[in-house]
Amino acid sequence: MNGNxxxxxxxxxxxxxxxxxxxxxGEEDSQTPSHRASPANLSQIRLQGSAxxxxxxxxxxxxxxxxxxxxxxxxxxLANKIINLKLHQEKQVQSTEALLAHDSxxxxxxxxxxxxxxxxxxxxxxxxxxVYTSLKHLAEKMHxxxxxxxxxxxxxxxxxxxxxxEPLFDTWTVDRFCEISEELxxxxxxxxxxxxxxxxxxxxxxxxxxxxxxxxxxxxxxYLEERNHLMLKSMLLETGWVDP
Amino acid sequence: xxxxxxxxxxxFATLRGDLKTRRECLTSTEALWESLINTVEQxxxxxxxxxxxxxxxxxxxxxxxxxxxxxxxxxTMSLLVDRIQKKMPVLEKTxxxxxxxxxxxxxxxxxxxxxxxxxESVKGTSTEPCLxxxxxxxxxxxxxxxxxxxxxxxxxxxxDFESExxxxxxxxxxxxxxxxxxxxxxxxxxYLQFSVG
Numbered sequence: 001m002n003g004n005x006x007x008x009x010x011x012x013x014x015x016x017x018x019x020x021x022x023x024x025x026g027e028e029d030s031q032t033p034s035h036r037a038s039p040a041n042l043s044q045i046r047l048q049g050s051a052x053x054x055x056x057x058x059x060x061x062x063x064x065x066x067x068x069x070x071x072x073x074x075x076x077x078l079a080n081k082i083i084n085l086k087l088h089q090e091k092q093v094q095s096t097e098a099l100l101a102h103d104s105x106x107x108x109x110x111x112x113x114x115x116x117x118x119x120x121x122x123x124x125x126x127x128x129x130x131v132y133t134s135l136k137h138l139a140e141k142m143h144x145x146x147x148x149x150x151x152x153x154x155x156x157x158x159x160x161x162x163x164x165x166e167p168l169f170d171t172w173t174v175d176r177f178c179e180i181s182e183e184l185x186x187x188x189x190x191x192x193x194x195x196x197x198x199x200x201x202x203x204x205x206x207x208x209x210x211x212x213x214x215x216x217x218x219x220x221x222x223y224l225e226e227r228n229h230l231m232l233k234s235m236l237l238e239t240g241w242v243d244p
Numbered sequence: 245x246x247x248x249x250x251x252x253x254x255x256f257a258t259l260r261g262d263l264k265t266r267r268e269c270l271t272s273t274e275a276l277w278e279s280l281i282n283t284v285e286q287x288x289x290x291x292x293x294x295x296x297x298x299x300x301x302x303x304x305x306x307x308x309x310x311x312x313x314x315x316x317x318x319x320t321m322s323l324l325v326d327r328i329q330k331k332m333p334v335l336e337k338t339x340x341x342x343x344x345x346x347x348x349x350x351x352x353x354x355x356x357x358x359x360x361x362x363x364e365s366v367k368g369t370s371t372e373p374c375l376x377x378x379x380x381x382x383x384x385x386x387x388x389x390x391x392x393x394x395x396x397x398x399x400x401x402x403x404d405f406e407s408e409x410x411x412x413x414x415x416x417x418x419x420x421x422x423x424x425x426x427x428x429x430x431x432x433x434x435y436l437q438f439s440v441g
Contacts (some may be wrong), residue, residue: 049384090293142339147329155404162346177361193305193306194302194309195259197301197302197306198302201300201301201302205300207293208289209289209290209292209293210293210300211285212285212286212289212290212293213290213293213294213310213313214290214302216286216289216290217302217310217313220313220316220317220320222310222312222313222315222316223309224313226319
């Protein structure tokens with residue numbers, strides 16, 4: 001493949017015969033730069049159209065996932081502070097129960113509430129909620145990428161009379177990018193729902209076991225599978241963002 | 245008697261280097277053990293939290309989340325145990341070095357034993373321990389290191405993440421064993437500091 005930066009030829013009006021397709025590839029290689037961008041020459045070809053959209057969105061996936069991890073860590077620190085504050089107060093609840101037993105019921109409840117929601121908790125919970133809001137926005141952006149990929153897929157099928165559109169880059173068709181994006185988006189959309197539930201409930205729980213579980217759920221993100229970073233890396237490799 | 249003494253001093257000098265490496269290796273396992281015990285605690289908190297807490301929104305709305313979390317925690321615990329296991333060859337090497345040193349000393353003693361004056365063998369000074377003491381210390385060090393390695397290897401083999409009490413107990417034992425053994429090592433080498441150098 002040469003380093004010529006001519007605009008790739010649009011792919012239209014070709015036969016569906018694989019043999020013809022191979023012949024066409026040979027002709028194109030000899031006469032014009034390959035219309036298919038591969039990791040070897042992506043830096044030299046100015047991508048346009050579908051390939052450009054796909055490549056840019058793969059970079060977006062990388063940026064969003066990195067930002068998600070940063071926010072998750074920030075949320076973890078806040079959740080840790082919330083739980084430490086509540087557990088510290090729980091000890092006070094236990095030690096003052098004997099005293100409360102002699103007081104009237106109404107006074108006991110009020111005192112218990114004040115202990116269950118100690119000073120400083122609201123501020124921490126607000127910050128925690130802000131982190132959740134930022135994560136939610138990221139999840140929405142991830143959803144939008146998947147929607148765009150789907151749009152590109154429909155366009156590719158519409159503009160190509162081939163039954164199976166050719167790979168845009170090295171080996172992946174648009175279908176593959178859509179599948180990966182949908183799978184990733186599915187993981188993050190489930191995870192954000194879980195995080196919403198944790199944010200809404202963490203202030204109201206007093207059980208140490210439940211609070212520890214909440215912080216573990218937040219930190220370890222059970223709906224994000226181990227292979228999500230591998231899937232991202234595959235997309236980046238395919239689109240040339242990362243060298244093989 | 246002098247060749248035997250010189251031999252023992254060489255063995256101790258070599259062992260001192262190995263024991264330093266061993267101590268550094270064990271120090272590096274402390275952080276791994278801390279992470280492991282934290283993860284064990286999280287795992288058991290999750291199990292206890294879910295029992296009878298159907299009114300908790302997270303458990304009700306995401307029934308599979310806890311199970312997925314526990315799977316991840318088990319994976320993390322296994323990874324941490326693997327990393328601790330990877331340190332064991334250093335401990336094994338030290339215990340083997342002590343055994344080799346003791347064996348070679350014993351073989352030399354067997355060859356030259358009749359030339360050793362028993363009365364002289366128990367005579368020492370403040371800077372030069374007697375032969376009898378040095379033999380005893382070497383034998384003790386060999387036994388302690390063999391036992392220590394065997395016990396640590398057994399601990400790692402018999403770990404059970406389902407038992408929080410066991411894991412916490414092992415953690416405590418792992419740390420306390422090193423403290424006790426190190427005190428013995430420091431005492432022996434304090435006596436030897438002038439003669440071994």
